[in-house]
Amino acid sequence: MTKQSVRVGLFVTCLVDLFRPSVGFAAVKLLEAAGCVVEVPAAQTCCGQPAYNSGDRADTAALARNVIAAFEGFDHVVAPSGSCAGMLKHHYPRLFDDDPAMKARAERFADKVHELVSFLVDVMEMPDQGVRWEATATYHDSCSGLRELKVREQPRALLGKVEGLTLTPLPGAETCCGFGGTFAVKYGEVSTDMVSRKCDDVAATGADLLLAGDLGCLMNIAGRFRREGKRVECRHVAEVLAGLRDVPAIGEGG
Amino acid sequence: MQTTSHAFKDNARKAMADVDLRTALKRVETGFTTARRKAADRLPEFEDLRDAGRDIKNHVLENLDFYLERFEERVIAQGGKVHWCSTPREARETILKLCRSVDARTATKGKSMIAEEIALNPFLEANGIEPIETDLGEYIIQLADEPPSHIIGPAVHKTKDQVSDLFLEHHWKYGRTERQTDPQALVNEAREILRQKYVDADVGITGANFLVAETGSTIIVTNEGNGDLTQMLPKMHIVIASLEKIVPTLDDMATIMRVLARSATGQEMSVYTTLSTGTRREGDLDGPEEFHVVLLDNGRSEMVGTELQELLRCIRCGACMNHCPVYHTVGGHAYGWVYPGPIGAALDPHFLGIEEARHLPSASTFCGKCEEVCPMRIPLPRIMRYWREQAFERRVGPPLERAGIRFWAFFARRPALYRLATRLAIRVLRRLAGRRGVLTALPFAGGWTDGRDLPAPEGRTFQELWKSGRRSP
Structure with missing residues (x-):
């Protein structure tokens, strides 16, 4: 896989989507400069932390299913937020402890998730x-x-x-x-x-x-x-x- | 102690307005954290020791009954006795019975969180036995008639001036009429007054940092040596400990000991490490005639095999609260029960019920610092989250908060509907903000806007702009 063919799904995050789209455009610009092809799936809303941190596991799992389905086809999933990326990467698999098939999917998905800046440096070695x-x-x-x-x-x-x-x-x-x-x-x-x-x-x-x-x-x-x-x-x-x-x-x- | 955990918000408000407390908490924030970092950095194997300590505790928790029975055998073999107590009440009554068996009028006490957990002091007092705290911090808060605000520094919330006043007020009756202000002079004054009390006491009560199965020893660590005098001078030594303090061997104890003081105060070891093994033997120069271990369960055995099991690895070092930004803000009393800070937030709901303690696991930003420094690698945020889920499931807490989350989630689960709704909401917010760039007040968000502005949205959502073909701001 050459760097040019890297397909990245941008997880915009709800706060960037609603309050500061500029951060989303900055992320796209940087990812493209690093050699990625960026797509923004329309089926995303939020990573689910407001529900997850309030103890609402059922709604969180439903949101996680949506996100995984929308993003699992990409080479990488990148978010301009350590908090949301951490949620996708470390917490999604835990939501499916009682559903082994879904848990396996969540784990495969989690492997592809990165926070923006560390992705640019560690994975893409951006010039x-x-x-x-x-x-x-x-x-x-x-x-x-x-x-x-x-x-x-x-x-x-x-x-x-x-x-x-x-x-x-x-x-x-x-x-x-x-x-x-x-x-x-x-x-x-x-x-x-x-x-x-x-x-x-x-x-x-x-x-x-x-x-x-x-x-x-x-x-x-x-x-x-x-x-x-x-x-x-x-x-x-x-x-x-x-x-x-x-x-x-x-x-x-x- | 009477819990005020349900009033966390009020407690926190009062605490934040207390200037003396803020000074004291600043000392915790800078002093303890710097000391721990330096101690950890000086020991190359510190992280490996944390793993080893965790593994020892995990092994013990898988074999708790085996090691506890072994411990009891060894205690009996050395002339002591183990009293198994399921509840705080049983533990209190056992201790009272033991005290009465030697016609005790006074009991000296080393520092013990379990004694706090079972509210031992008021019970002894009500039954005509005077408990005398000998740890300086515990002594100070006993005079002040306050609960501890920190598990290793019970009087950490007190300033030197407050201690000077307390000593003058309470030591008057011993002929101490001069108000001391020098820390060393204050320590000396307390020591001189306590000295006679050690000698006069009929019973000495201590806690235990470890119970060792292979030898039947109980172990305390202190910095003042008060524990030694408490347990060696009276004819009866009562150890009060919860059952998860057990470790298999002295070597295991030594492994965990290497992370205990470093995590707590940044010391390599506490000044005194005291092992108590049975009663005074023939030829011994000192030691108690009777040795009793009051072993408290209080719901701990029920935690084994559940989401809460990992809490039983806790060695009560206090690192989690020393590093907690919420603890630094509100102090220990705000939590409203025996165990404050992150360990309290994870543990107290088990003892108090989630209805009473619901704020404690919620009042965390999940910053993760506690887990980062916990020598036993207890996943404290994960356990706080477990309690939040319990609260949500059982509908504990304000119905409006719950409804708000469900309402939001209804939209967030439906991307098309969500985009429609958020497009609208964002436009409204933008219009409300005008050209100021911020919103200064918002319905349902007073928690935010009472203390800070809300930066206004740029105007259109990223999704909307992206769909319309925009590729730059």
Whole structure:
């Protein structure tokens, strides 16, 4: 299989689909630059985590069946989110413990699932894109990508090649921002407290741009920065790697 | 102890407003985590030891009855006795009977979470026996009449100033009328007061970090040496332990010991490791005349063979709470029962019922840090998820939350309908936001918008744009 013939199904994720299509376009641009043929199956909605994390296993399994059916024909399934990719890769097979045939399908499917940035680096060895982006940036490690998929060095490696971008370390980069999906609404006060401390840590670096690989965390952090009236741009790492400078940062009007 | 787990949200709100608590929690967050990391990094085989420890515990849990019976045989052979107790009540009454058999008026106590689990102190007090906590942290919270907020640092929520005040208030009767502020002076003051109590006590009660089947030994680790005095000076030593503390051999104990203190405080070992094997023998210089092990089940044997079995590997090191961002935010008391933090979130529903404890497994972002640091590799998030599924199945929790998820899932399971509905919803949100880029208030999402803005959608869904042929933003 040559790289040119790699067929990738883009799992857009519900948050990117609804709130920030730009991240989806950034993902397509990067995947194509890496030599993939990208398709976006229409039969996708969400990975199911809102139900899964609320204890609603039946609805989660139904959603998982839809996703598996829509994506199992691709060479790879790529999501611009460690959280959703982790769900597809590590949690889907567990949903079918009482259905061996479906479990086997879920496991075959899981083998093909990747988080976007680690896929670009580890699988596609994407060549340098010659992107320029003037900023001092810092990077937050989203929990699922970090712990379930071992995404840590890949985004930093690619960001290191962006001309004009200074990447400054974020103390506590591996500490949860307090998003946690439905947690942010069910336990809003605890979540707000957590994200406030994340914002303090980010602000203390002096960076003017915060990057991460998960839109959920980014909406949480950007939303808190806006509420505090602080100007730190928040963007998905794919936007910078794809050079989408014309898109306003998350939560910035326009 | 009286549980307040059902009031987690209120507890959390109060905790977050407590400035002293925040200072104390910051110490946990930075102190313990840095110490553990350094200790783990210094030991090349640390990760292998975690695997070995897990395997030992798994083996024990498959053969629990065998090792417990073996342990009992060895205890009896060395002059001691094992008391099998199914419930906290049985354990309390057994201990009371033992205390009364020697006409005890006071009992010194080493630190024991099982004593908390069975609410031993109030029971002894109600029956005319004064329990005296000898672990400094336990002593402090006993004076303050509070439950522990951390399983290895029971008074971790207290500031030095609060301790100074407490000591002045309670030590007045011993003629200590000066308010000490130096930490060492505070420690010395507590030590001097406790010294006579050790000597006067009729019974010494300790917990156990390990029970060793091959020797019938019980083992405690402490940093203050208080456990040694507690168990050696009185004529009766009562060990209170839950049955999953059993390990087959001293070697197994040593293996797990190598990850215990490193995970807990970042020490290579705790300062004191004390093995107790039977009663005082002829020629021994010290030791108790009577040695009793009160072995508590309290529903643990029911966990074997279920989704919860892996919780029985826990060695109560506290690493999960030391590293938990939610614990760092709300502290231990917010959880409302004996075991706080991630281990509590996974374990407490078993003891309290999911109705009472439903918040605990839900109040987690599933960030996975607890599982990353657990020396026994307990899949804590997976077990919290199990409880969420139990709650959902049994319709525990607000009906509106449940209805919201089912409503959302109805659409999410039907892609065509979902796209139609979301196209519309996104346009509405976009219009509401106007040019500000954010929404500042939303119905049903107050949890979010009370504390932060909601970034507005760009305007059209990706699916919609993609279908219309757009390939860039």
